[in-house]
Amino acid sequence: MAAPDYRYRGSTPAGLSHTERVVHRLTTLRDRIDGGMDRREFLRTLVSGGYAIGMAKLLGVDDFLAAEDGDVPIVTALARENPDDPWSIRERTKYVPAEWYAAVKKAFEVNRRLARVAFTGYLGSAVIPGDYESKTATVSIGVSSEGHSVGEMLSEVAEGIDIDVKTIIEIDDIHNHGGYSEPRFANTITNGHVPSGVACETNTSLATLGPALYDPDGERTFFVTAEHAFGETESHDPLGRSLVLPRQDDDAVELGSVAHYHPTEDVAVVEPESWIEPASLIDAPSKPRVRGQFTKLGLADLVARGEELEKVGALSGHTTGKVQGVDAVTCFTDSFCRRGQLRWGGEMDLTDGDSGSVSYHRDPNGETHDVLVAGFNNARTWWPGQSYVWGVGAYRLTETHGYHF
Structure with a gap:
């Protein structure tokens, strides 16, 4: 069974400020959490989307940061999948x-x-x-x-x-x-x-x-x-x-x-x-x-x-x-x-x-x-x-x- 795709694909209303757009998208993420997204998948989506932890607190999702082991994913390196192919470079991640x-x-x-x-x-x-x-x-x-x-x-x-x-x-x-x-x-x-x-x-x-x-x-x-x-x-x-x-x-x-x-x-x-x-x-x-x-x-x-x-x-x-x-x-x-x-x-x-x-x-x-x-x-x-x-x-x-x- 294929893994669920939690990437944001909805439309954002026009005329919003940058902060309002971020809040709108995080609200959509919160809906997806209620629909079954687990904590690690939420954090992965949050960080890869460039959202600050402080913005997450506006929506009350800091409980996800405090839960379990309190880790978040970061990109640590750009490395080749194929060592002989310099164009096969991909992101490496780990939890911190x-x-x-x-x-x-x-x-x-x-x-x-x-x-x-x-x-x-x-x-x-x-x-x-x-x-x-x-x-x-x-x-x-x-x-x-x-x-x-x-x-x-x-x-x-x-x-x-x-x-x-x-x-x-x-x-x-x-x-x-x-x-x-x-x-x-x-x-x-x-x-x-x-x-x-x-x-x-x-x-x-x-x-x-x-x-x-x-x-x-x-x-x-x-x-x-x-x-x-x-x-x-x-x-x-x-x-x-x-x-x-x-x-x-x-x-x-x-x-x-x-x-x-x-x-x-x-x-x-x-x-x-x-x-x-x-x-x-x-x-x-x-x-x-x-x-x-x-x-x-x-x-x-x-x-x-x-x-x-x-x-x-x-x-x-x-x-x-x-x-x-x-x-x-x-x-x-x-x-x-x-x-x-x-x-x-x-x-x-x-x-x-x-x-x-x-x-x-x-x-x-x-x-x-x-x-x-x-x-x-x-x-x-x-x-x-x-x-x-x-x-x-x-x-x-x-x-x-x-x-x-």
């Missing part, structure tokens, strides 16, 4: 405590408001989910010496959310790490595919090659690395500039040229133009295979469970570290703020030449060597009192440009 989910969602909203207001002295912020037992979330805020009153300013909008304010000083100069490491060259190319985590070169610098980046628009596959590796040009436009794969024992190979670039995310997308193709593989001893990527809530779930991320850079090689902040905003280095950032590990987990690598974690539902990408590494801290790697979350690239790993 409703109170934890509500706290994390509220922290995301507080963080979004901070970025929008960008008060004097604001240098950045990030959401730090608590564990599942605590059912809490913290917003960590970096301010200059002018930003001390931020706690009072947030007292109303951040009710129930912990606020951690840190004053950041002396961030004008980027300090390079000392010493020199031999780059990791792509000495093994299998069936014309090169793995990520190896060195790539522009006409100005060396960076790390990321795993294959996919664009569903036209089902195209690209190489990817850090945009800042192409340096500054008179037009500040790296379009058409070449990306080269250096090899220790052979001549270098030109991989292709920049087809798209995204300065805010610090990502350069390179169209393949040689016999070498991008691959969803990472050059590490365990031979990780990228099977998809984490969502924003999937990263929050990793924090709640105390999980670590991994990365392979062309200079520093393989390192691991815990997630320190999700959906972060970074305003340290430019005249604009970078949103959707991921903070993890420590500053020694990234060095010059590692930009373009990805952070990743084992796919809990995949095969032994399958991993999911967390974020794209761009930089590290260089100011006193904080230590982490930062870069754009993979989910942000999907939200803003449609790409996925």
Whole structure:
């Protein structure tokens, strides 16, 4: 017997406000509950439809959140059904405590408001989910010496959310790490595919090659690395500039040229133009295979469970570290703020030449060597009192440009 289809298919009266439309549709859902929809199916419909828990309370359905184990479904990842087919990507879900989910969602909203207001002295912020037992979330805020009153300013909008304010000083100069490491060259190319985590070169610098980046628009596959590796040009436009794969024992190979670039995310997308193709593989001893990527809530779930991320850079090689902040905003280095950032590990987990690598974690539902990408590494801290790697979350690239790993 086929499972019942509880998706909303009725018409919504014209002329209603957004809130009235949501209430109308939730009322219809309530009717379906009375008709036999169980609690889990109700919550699945509620969350997948984008309804806030607060809106559910308007109709008295919070008893469903408090009943039984109090769990709600979240989308944790976008992963391939067929590991060899990048276009078979689907949503992965799991159940988490409703109170934890509500706290994390509220922290995301507080963080979004901070970025929008960008008060004097604001240098950045990030959401730090608590564990599942605590059912809490913290917003960590970096301010200059002018930003001390931020706690009072947030007292109303951040009710129930912990606020951690840190004053950041002396961030004008980027300090390079000392010493020199031999780059990791792509000495093994299998069936014309090169793995990520190896060195790539522009006409100005060396960076790390990321795993294959996919664009569903036209089902195209690209190489990817850090945009800042192409340096500054008179037009500040790296379009058409070449990306080269250096090899220790052979001549270098030109991989292709920049087809798209995204300065805010610090990502350069390179169209393949040689016999070498991008691959969803990472050059590490365990031979990780990228099977998809984490969502924003999937990263929050990793924090709640105390999980670590991994990365392979062309200079520093393989390192691991815990997630320190999700959906972060970074305003340290430019005249604009970078949103959707991921903070993890420590500053020694990234060095010059590692930009373009990805952070990743084992796919809990995949095969032994399958991993999911967390974020794209761009930089590290260089100011006193904080230590982490930062870069754009993979989910942000999907939200803003449609790409996925």
